[in-house]
Amino acid sequence: MRYLPLTQPDREAMLAVIGAATIDDLFVDVPEAARLDGPVRDLPMHASEMAVERHMAALAKKNLTAGEAPFFLGCGAYKHHVPASVDHLIQRGEFLTAYTPYQPEIAQGTLQMLFEFQTQVARLLGTDVANASMYDGSTACWEAIVMARRITKRGKAILSAGLHPHYVSVSNTMAKFTGDVLDTTDPRLVPEMDLDRLIAKIDDDTSCVVVQYPDILGRIADLRPLADACHAKKALLIAVVTEPVALGAITSPGEMDADIVVGEGQSLGVGLQFGGPYVGLFGCKDKYVRQMPGRLCGETVDADGRRGFVLTLSTREQHIRREKATSNICTNSGLCALAFSIHMTLLGEAGLRQLAEVNHAGAVAAAERLSQIPGVELINDSFFNEFTLKLPVEARPVVRTLADRGILAGVSLGRLYPGKDDLANGLVVAVTETTTAEDVETLASALQEILA
Incomplete structure (x- = not known):
């Protein structure tokens, strides 16, 4: 089916019915600072299909995907194996x-x-x-x-x-x-x-x-x-x-x-x-x-x-x-x-319980290893596959440094709660069945080096 855009008289008739003078009246609830006053700056007005594909591919390569690095991110989004x-x-x-x-x-x-x-x-x-x-x-x-x-x-x-x-x-x-x-x-x-x-x-x-x-x-x-x-x-x-x-x-x-x-x-x-x-x-x-x-x-x-x-x-x-x-x-x-x-359905009740046990066991092992690093404190008395560490320094710069080394170390509480100094040293670490013992040791060694 072909797409037939509206004509100017069509738009004017629709606006008249709803009582709006202009299309801009429909966006008054959007804060002015969030509205564009013209085309997106620094974005070319047109390019060939091949040029766009090359550009988008180059942008995609800047991503460090979950499967390419030791991965400890969680806080509501978790890396699990999907059959x-x-x-x-x-x-x-x-x-x-x-x-x-x-x-x-x-x-x-x-x-x-x-x-x-x-x-x-x-x-x-x-x-x-x-x-x-x-x-x-x-x-x-x-x-x-x-x-x-x-x-x-x-x-x-x-x-x-x-x-x-x-x-x-x-x-x-x-x-x-x-x-x-x-x-x-x-x-x-x-x-x-x-x-x-x-x-x-x-x-x-x-x-x-x-x-x-x-x-x-x-x-x-x-x-x-x-x-x-x-x-x-x-x-x-x-x-x-x-x-x-x-x-x-x-x-x-x-x-x-x-x-x-x-x-x-x-x-x-x-x-x-x-x-x-x-x-x-x-x-x-x-x-x-x-x-x-x-x-x-x-x-x-x-x-x-x-x-x-x-x-x-x-x-x-x-x-x-x-x-x-x-x-x-x-x-x-x-x-x-x-x-x-x-x-x-593929897991079934027994499979889900087994998966949960593997997640918890891996998290326990990771928490024990990471809490052995001088200056690092494990906050939790109880947890499933995610726990919080208190670092001796602010966590956000540490997370960035580890990311530069190809390690996605966890979620800093300073990112989730900006401006809250009492939470700035908190680091939430998640471990799933996809996390290996080598991943944990890689994180532990790098973290200990950074904090030394």
Whole structure:
């Protein structure tokens, strides 16, 4: 189908209908400093196809990819081995070209896949029900907060100091449009999560408490006392999981009575991909299912008694009245959800537990080796495959120096929390099944040399 651009009279007619004088009026909410006042500077206006290809290839070579170096980055995006069969299967035409199953009679394969995905996610998170995916972990976190407001009719959310700052940032951005009050603080370099401080903040105006598990520093805590405290004030507990492989080894948040459990599914089936696309996970207790955003696929039988699948709940504005919609999210993480589901199917429960054990054992060995370096302190009392080190100097320059040596050493807290001097020496290190003993020794030797 040919693309026919709009004419100037077409544009003027559309602007008149919506009451805008010019196209620029549509961008008034974008800060002026973020708007272009002309073409992008230093970018040529045109070039040949071959010239562009050469230029883009040269730019790509500047990247140091995860598979080319000892890799210890984490903080919400993890390098795991994705079986080749995952990529092969998601490229089958019936999956790759399917957008969204509006016509169930011709989308049974996609619907069945989403049904299986929901089952896997619900079992993984320990919830009664799960939806058919969200955009990513951060948007799923915000959707959980606004869902808690709908349920409790309250507008104050308490966000744990250990919640990923990017998730906090997304929530703060969205709260500007809803009026929700978000109580946030920064983490401290201490061995344990400060749940008592969270519990002390819960009052009659609290809609929910949001806690990451394991948290941004890799710490793990029993969430049951926090859940009890929330429920005593008729508030909800929202648990955020950024590393789903951890749930192969530790108790799921749903088992600890969390009301809503959300997370990032990238670790399973989805590569790092320089930041996306990823896939958000969302589960909750059965009694809240009608307030859950996104789509829910269900199983049924057709007129002949044969097993079939349908969209059981689709509470977004495209399906129902806009004022009744719970969200506009859920259409474009389907392929990533498929990759997640295939990887989970290949692993099975036993395989996931084994994978989790390998991750944890590798992280324990790395933590022991790195904490032997003079001046380096291990913060965590507990962790899964990610832990925090306190260096004797600021971590950001150390990370840059190691990157120049071809070692991606971890995530400096100074990068995540700029201007926070008490966190500047913190370094979050992640270890997965792809990390070798040689990788750990390479990092340890280089780090010790830099700090000497």
